[in-house]
Amino acid sequence: MERVRVVLQASDPLSQAGLTALLQSAPEISLLRPAERNDAHVLVFAYEQVSAEVVTVLRRTALETGLPVVLVVNAITESELLVAIENRVVAILPRGAVSAERLVHSVTTAAAGGGVLPPNMVGELLKHIERLQREVLAPNGLNASGLTPREVDVLRLMADGKDTQEIAGELCYSERTVKNVIHNLTHRLKLRNRSHAVAYALRAGMI
Numbered sequence: 001m002e003r004v005r006v007v008l009q010a011s012d013p014l015s016q017a018g019l020t021a022l023l024q025s026a027p028e029i030s031l032l033r034p035a036e037r038n039d040a041h042v043l044v045f046a047y048e049q050v051s052a053e054v055v056t057v058l059r060r061t062a063l064e065t066g067l068p069v070v071l072v073v074n075a076i077t078e079s080e081l082l083v084a085i086e087n088r089v090v091a092i093l094p095r096g097a098v099s100a101e102r103l104v105h106s107v108t109t110a111a112a113g114g115g116v117l118p119p120n121m122v123g124e125l126l127k128h129i130e131r132l133q134r135e136v137l138a139p140n141g142l143n144a145s146g147l148t149p150r151e152v153d154v155l156r157l158m159a160d161g162k163d164t165q166e167i168a169g170e171l172c173y174s175e176r177t178v179k180n181v182i183h184n185l186t187h188r189l190k191l192r193n194r195s196h197a198v199a200y201a202l203r204a205g206m207i
Contacts, residue, residue, distance in 0.1 A: 003030040004111040007037045010046035010072075015095075019046055019072065022100040029107060037065065041111045044103075046072040046095070050080040058087035068110040072098055078124045091116035147201075151185045154178060155201045158194055 010016035091106040
């Protein structure tokens with residue numbers, strides 16, 4: 001099995017040395033030098049807090065590499081958590097809870113496309129999503145997928161193989177309305193055609 005290639009960046013020498021030792025003790029991980037960042041699978045960043053400078057680093061790294069980040073930090077607020085997630089942070093480890101097992105688990109999970117958050121942070125994230133649904137999406141007739149109920153209905157019937165006329169009949173819309181719904185959602189989501197729209201919605205769990 002290919003080892004997970006990791007680049008580590010810490011804000012102080014002590015953290016750098018400690019995390020280096022933990023990562024080097026794991027046979028499933030290969031620790032690279034910072035200059036080899038382009039060959040990495042995962043980045044591990046360790047900071048005291050999520051300061052403005054750290055946010056700048058995260059944003060620049062997300063733009064330059066697109067790699068998943070494991071963030072080791074003393075503490076993080078809800079707003080800082082959201083900024084971190086927007087910038088490819090997929091796992092967060094409180095400094096006081098770091099162990100070889102947890103660090104390696106976070107790195108391998110990140111490399112596999114997953115994420116790791118402490119339970120209290122999951123709760124904060126869920127509360128934010130609920131607030132976003134209530135205050136932003138619902139007033140605009142959208143759900144968490146970014147689709148309107150009408151678009152979801154049309155996509156479900158398209159997935160069942162129904163044509164425009166059949167969809168219009170089932171939903172009591174005109175055929176022009178159905179065509180407009182399909183055109184608007186494919187244009188907004190940059191999808192090629194109806195089949196692409198259905199495949200996209202199914203993969204994303206929208207329908």
